Amino acid sequence: MADISVATNRRPFWRGRARRPLEPSPIAYIFYPVLAAAIILPLSWALFGGFKNPNELFTYPPTIWPRSPTLQNFVDIFTRLEFGRYIWNTIVVAFFTVLLTLFLGGLAAYALSRWDFQGKEAMMIGLLGLQLIPSTVNIVPYYMIMSSLGLLNTLTGLVLIYTATHIPITIWVLKGFFDTVPRALDEAAAIDGCSKWRTFWSVIMPLSLPGLSVAGFLVFVSAWSEFLVPLVIASNKNVAVASVGLFTFFGPEQATSYTSLFAATLITVTPVVIGYLFAQRYIVSGLTAFAEK
């Protein structure tokens, strides 16, 4: 009996399924609620704040759960405060950034996956290095460049910058994916008379939807949250994205009530949080790959 249990490597139920290097100890459970509270409590204050009557935030003692939940804040931010426009701008920018990044990054990643040339390694590393130049450092030149191109206060300017800064990570993620697509497929396509372009577009890309969605999601979250670049080059009310709108028009120095800020916050984080819940497995593996490559 003992032999069998050794052979099947059976573990007590509380140890979970997978093999673990450090022997698990149930004492660790003590830390679960502490950790969860440290993350969830601050967020819930903001989450429920969006449903409170503006006066309730000033009552003492403060409440977490709204006393008389109301949707008035959400109506307000869309009708009176034009938050819908900021959200729409964010959607447009994020959408085109993802599209352009996946297209240009995908093309390059495919070529880098299939074509061996001297200096390829150096090029991949170089791209990674360029990606790490932060936008804080480049913000002044970005402003001057967009100003001389006449792209200040346009969504196009944002899409161009976001695309450039996200192509390297896209190339890294997609190249890893394309490397797992057998070259035999390319050769079969070539025998059937496909050009490199046709092979890429009609054979490889459709097969790579899982890889494309991982890369696309990483780019989407990042583009959705970008703050400094749009604050500087697209701060106009008409082109402001959600993060800029929140900071400039709902920030601490504005007359709008905190409840509107919380409601707008809730709308801003919802898409990324929902996307994250669906895609977290891939994000985690994608990021891990990024850190380990």
Add this chain to the structure above:
Amino acid sequence: MTDLDRAAVLQTRVPRRRADRFQINGYFFFILPGVAFVLALTLFPALYGVYISLTNLNLGYVGSSFVGLDNYVRFFTWNDLGLVARNTLTFVATSVILQVVIGLAVAILLDQRLIGYRLMRSITILPWVLPSVVVGLVFAQIFGGSRLGIANYLLSLVGIGQMSWFADPALAMAILIGVCTWRGIPFAVIVLLGGLQTLPRDVYEAAAIDGATRWQRFRYITVPMLRPIILICLIMGTGGALNSLDIPLALTGGGPGNATELIAISLYKQSFLQLDISYGATIGTVMLIANLVLIVLYLSVLKPRRRAERG
């Protein structure tokens, strides 16, 4: 096609061609647009920024001329330089160390895979998904522009009087560090957890058989084997903290006075509030040099790993 056939096909295909000398072919035009895009809007701006720092460009005036190193002289004789440098150093060092230490503890906790670890992992990573400006604004409300923030209420429950958090320089800095750490821990956890999962189990078993305690196993197995990953966390965390502007701007804006003014905030204020854009570019160039050091460190930690992986 039988499995054997398939194996045979694989056999004939698998030996990859050796790397060719670089020769323009169809693939070149696949790589060109993407790389050109990246160069045009990452490398070129960085160099252009260095150029701007050598001029006296100011958004308030028309025209500009070349002034050599004048801006750098100004920068290194700047009255606030000592303060800003000290703030930046305190902020970066403290938040990075906290991120990695807490991140490692949380990663090890999650790595135990107790029941519910998936849910815990989702919760832990959540702050990383939130736009950082949102994090800054929410915490600004929690500590309250006024005395009505929820933090003061919690303090009053344990019998401590109310504080005006952002009026006290040390307290404001502590909150800034705390919030950035809160936002930065998930990334450290993801990276470290990934590293922990690659550690071979048999080493731990051998150590356990030899009677190593839990702490010894952590100290003499986990930490040394995880060292490259920890290094990567430190380097990326340093970069992240050094360049972070969203949370500081939304949370304290450098205040009270300039008690939490970081170098990145100075860059922003000088360029876009004082309109002294060439001075901003000068600060940017100094930051670029710091970043280049970090990037080189990062790539040199990665490179040996890549070689090792390939065997």
